Amino acid sequence: MSVPVLSAQNIGKSYGSGTNRFNALKGVSLEIRAGESVAIVGKSGSGKSTLMHLLALLDDPDTGTLLVEGTDARTLKGTEVNRLRNQDFGFVFQQFFLTANATVLDNVVLPLKIAGVPPRERKARGMAALEQLELADKAKNKAITLSGGQKQRAVIARALVNNPKVIFADEPTGNLDTATGAVVEDILFALNKDKGITLIIVTHDIELAARCDRQIFIRDGREDTTESGAPRKRHAGAHAGAHA
Ligand SMILES: Nc1ncnc2c1ncn2[C@@H]1O[C@H](COP(=O)(O)OP(=O)(O)OP(=O)(O)O)[C@@H](O)[C@H]1O
Numbered sequence: 001m002s003v004p005v006l007s008a009q010n011i012g013k014s015y016g017s018g019t020n021r022f023n024a025l026k027g028v029s030l031e032i033r034a035g036e037s038v039a040i041v042g043k044s045g046s047g048k049s050t051l052m053h054l055l056a057l058l059d060d061p062d063t064g065t066l067l068v069e070g071t072d073a074r075t076l077k078g079t080e081v082n083r084l085r086n087q088d089f090g091f092v093f094q095q096f097f098l099t100a101n102a103t104v105l106d107n108v109v110l111p112l113k114i115a116g117v118p119p120r121e122r123k124a125r126g127m128a129a130l131e132q133l134e135l136a137d138k139a140k141n142k143a144i145t146l147s148g149g150q151k152q153r154a155v156i157a158r159a160l161v162n163n164p165k166v167i168f169a170d171e172p173t174g175n176l177d178t179a180t181g182a183v184v185e186d187i188l189f190a191l192n193k194d195k196g197i198t199l200i201i202v203t204h205d206i207e208l209a210a211r212c213d214r215q216i217f218i219r220d221g222r223e224d225t226t227e228s229g230a231p232r233k234r235h236a237g238a239h240a241g242a243h244a
């Protein structure tokens, strides 16, 4: 069986220090395989975003080990971590806002710019991503002029412009109306199905979680195994290794 894309072994994270120290994640172990869609669910404050940040190498765990395709993340050089974040990972996070006064296209091609892709190719790939999200006509608009759903689609365009292996989405439909949320959801699952992009989605939305191959429940900084893992997919996927 292939090496998991991500493997967390007992990872933990505390915030603050002294009496303010808060143990947000108390040792979580999980494996994410290529092509899977996995929902991370749990109450507000349970540690979902914290876990997501650790998995996405945006923050370092205090305890435990994170393996990225079998390699201990601690042994990765800074340049390699940046490359992974920039080229292998795509982010759909509400806190990663678009730059308000930059154009939609400039926002979307930012990861390509960071990766050193030349301007002409950046533009072509950026426009292709915007076309996929049906936003090509807004390419030259300032990001601030987009509607909420359009912003969310622009964020997805930016997340996929580099052809990532994994998309991390934190409440991707959280601020959207049902219809727009459904569009965004469909786009994410189409990327998973058609391009084999691994999806890791934090969500409060039970139906969105159920649409994923697998659900990981987090309660008070720990995995709640009484609920986790039950296959609740609407239709059976062909993902090897998802079930024993
Ligand atoms: N930078 C920080 N400093 C101090 N405490 C923090 C910090 N970030 C998160 N926490 C605390 O860690 C706990 C877990 O936070 P986290 O953001 O992971 O929760 P969550 O499950 O994503 O919640 P939500 O569903 O509301 O987004 C919370 O109690 C939160 O207050």
Ligand SMILES: [Mg+2]
Residues within 6 Å of the ligand: 048, 049, 050, 170
């Ligand atoms: Mg959160």
